[in-house]
Amino acid sequence: MKAVRIPGFGAAPMLEQLADPQPRAGRTIVRMAAATVGHIDRTVWSGAFLRHPPLPYIPGVEAAGTVVASESYRAGQRVWLRGSGLGTTENGTWCELIDAPDEALGLLPDTIDMALGAAFFSPCTSAWIVLHEVAKLQRGERVLVTGATGAVGAMTVQLAREAGAIVLTRAEEAAQQQQPFDLLVDTVGGPVLEAALPCVAPGGRAVLVGYTAGNMLPLNIAHFLQRDVALLPLNMFRREAAGR
Known part of the structure; x- marks a missing residue:
């Protein structure tokens, strides 16, 4: 062969x-x-x-x-x-x-x-696990999805809306609305993630899915502690059974 x-x-x-x-x-x-x-x-x-x-x-x-x-x-x-x-x-x-x-x-x-x-498997199951297993999405929550034109991001947008969430896909729009988000689903990493994190409400969650824009995230620890945003990684190796 x-x-x-x-x-x-x-x-x-x-x-x-x-x-x-x-x-x-x-x-x-x-x-x-x-x-x-x-x-x-x-x-x-x-x-x-x-x-x-x-x-x-x-x-x-x-x-x-x-x-x-x-x-x-x-x-x-x-x-x-x-x-x-x-x-x-x-x-x-x-x-x-x-x-x-x-x-x-x-x-x-x-x-x-x-x-x-x-x-189909990676984007569809990753999006489902992100929302329902990792983030525990609730109806009516505000969700920001980065990289929404990608495979995982596009599925995340569709599934979040199906679950009754209010979804935006641009951090600039989120900043203009001056309404924080309950959940950030970041599929890009790097500076995109860094820019999107301040849009998450104190006590909110950010699920980290990908790192195509970079795998490093600088954090102001004092600000991060005060905002109390949970950083939740997606590991589909551990969650493959749930995905299936």
């Missing part, structure tokens, strides 16, 4: 011909139809992630395709793949044949496009 492999952290990817995976207990072989390329892949690739597979490794944390061989799924079934170490502690999805733990698979309905099947 053909696969993209990373020979070392930060190194250029290489397209290689590898031996096809062989059936084994607890694993399913899937022929890939679509795979995602996301920020987490870049972070693992750089060596900056807390977890990483042995080098060289095949990146990719999500995909969709059809079952080739398995003890748990019938051949030809359409499935999506995510989690269970794919692309973070073991080889991932950027290959023609994916050798995945059975628990990483989910059935994909015939009516769902493979590309959507590969990409």
Whole structure:
């Protein structure tokens, strides 16, 4: 099979011909139809992630395709793949044949496009977990979402409105209204998060989802203590079961 492999952290990817995976207990072989390329892949690739597979490794944390061989799924079934170490502690999805733990698979309905099947899990479940498991969103609360044009941000806006929240997506608008927010969902990090935090009401919550704009946050500790805003990180590795 053909696969993209990373020979070392930060190194250029290489397209290689590898031996096809062989059936084994607890694993399913899937022929890939679509795979995602996301920020987490870049972070693992750089060596900056807390977890990483042995080098060289095949990146990719999500995909969709059809079952080739398995003890748990019938051949030809359409499935999506995510989690269970794919692309973070073991080889991932950027290959023609994916050798995945059975628990990483989910059935994909015939009516769902493979590309959507590969990409839906992270943004949809992250947004749901942010609002209902981490932030404990209540109807009528005011919510500010940064990065609302991104996948997680867009889903967060839709789900928050569905839950009866009042949602804005621009910190400038929030400042102009001079009404603090009960909840900030930040999907960007860096200076965007720094600018948005003062919009949160004292005693409010800020859920930190992403860091595409930077992974550092300077804090005035005295001001932060007086404002008493809870900083709540989203860790989908710990919450994967709740997401599923």
